[in-house]
Amino acid sequence: MSYIRNLVSMAVLSTGSAVVLLSQSAFAETVNLRFSWKLKGEYAFFYLGKNKGIYRDAGIDVNLGEGAGAQSALAAVVQGREDLAVVPGIFAITAIQKGMPVKIVALYQPAAPVVLLSHQESPVEKPADLEGKSIASAVGETSTAYLDVFCSRNRIDCSKIKKINMDSQIRISQFMQGKVDVVGVYRTSDLPLLKEKTGSNFAVLDLPEFGLVVPGLAVVARVDAVEKNAAVLRRFFVATDKAIEMARREPDAATAALKTVWQVGPSDAIVREQVEATSRSIPAAAAKPLGWIEDSAISDAVRLIAAVEDIGAPRPPASFYTNELLAR
Structure with missing residues (x-):
């Protein structure tokens, strides 16, 4: 993960520059949030919260922006161009271990919803x-970075699995053309799209x-x-909690909210499936706010x-x- 080292270097270079954290308008305090990737159903609850005035009622004017990878999203937070970034938790942990001055302030997916797909004629349904x-x-x-660990935990021989290295942008097409047997995807975003595009019923592990x-899905702050x-960000996370719960109850409303800004996206049915899969991937802890982070x-x-x-x-x-910003 050399890009993490490059990002840490960027953080060091930027420490002398002015840091803009939270701006304030006459009516609400502004929170700027950057996603690590392009629009997808996983982000719908943020747009639902904005569309339904949940953030506005909390005194927050939230700006939501698409991203181009975890590296640039984290850099934007470190350099003060964004207040928060939504990135895979494993990337944030790696960056912090290497010295990046950020913290995870919410972890909505303690387990990233990653699955392995295979074709039904040669299914992979168990390790x-x-x-x-x-x-x-x-x-x-993600699905192959820790393949050796997966093999060890399931007592299978990794030397009997042929890893074929390729550009990330062609992995799925190579799988669909039968050039590889298995590909890793996210259940919350990739799988619904593939099912609609191909009409195939894949075997899933x-x-x-x-x-x-x-x-998986985590929010980081400088x-x-x-x-x-803290005061502004606590209000933001209370509002986000409400938005997630609303998305659980009203997936059609969450779909519509996202489609107002994602007009060239997939069909409403697929976005709704992404929204519902995302809701299932966010556990609700008893007596704790959504996004609560366990030390383990x-x-x-x-x-x-x-x-x-x-x-x-x-x-350490x-x-x-x-979890300070999640306290109610």
Whole structure:
């Protein structure tokens, strides 16, 4: 993950520049949030909260922006161009371990909803089925980055799985053309699109179900913003909690809210399926706000990263996250 090291360097270079954290208008305080990727159903609850006035009622004017990867989203937060970034939790943990001055302030997916797809004529439905198969692999791609760990935990022989390295943009097309047997995708975004596009009923192996738990959808903030802007950010997360619950109850409303800005996106039916899959991927903890971070989720992720690369001495868990902004 050399791009993380480059990003940390960018953070160091930017420390001398002015940091703009939260702006304030005459009517509401502004929170700027950047996604790590292009629009998809996973982000619908943010747009629902904005569309239904949930953020406005909390005294917040929220600006939501598409991204072009976790690296640029994290850089925008570090450099003060954004207040918050939505990125895969595992990327944030890796960056923090390498010295990036950010913290995870909400973890909505303790287990990223990553699955392995295969064709029905040669299905992979349990870990042992992977032996003798080929799998598409790309740099930083979650489903194969920790394949050795997955094999070890499920007592299968990884040497019998052929990893074929390729550009991430062609993994799915290579799978559809039969050039690889297996490809990893997100249940919340990729799978609904593929099912609509191909009309195929794929065999699915759920990685978290078989022990590969990788932190997914997370929100990060710059370390100094956690304290300086706590009051505003707490209101933001209370409002986001309400937006997620509304999306659970009203997936059609969440779909419509997202489609107001994603007019060239897939059909309403597919976006709705993405919304519903995302809702299922966000656990509701008893007596705790949505996004609550367990210490074990961070510690387990650090050990997972250390199993595939040299990260040096692990930082203390408190270096990676805080639940302070989720307190009601």
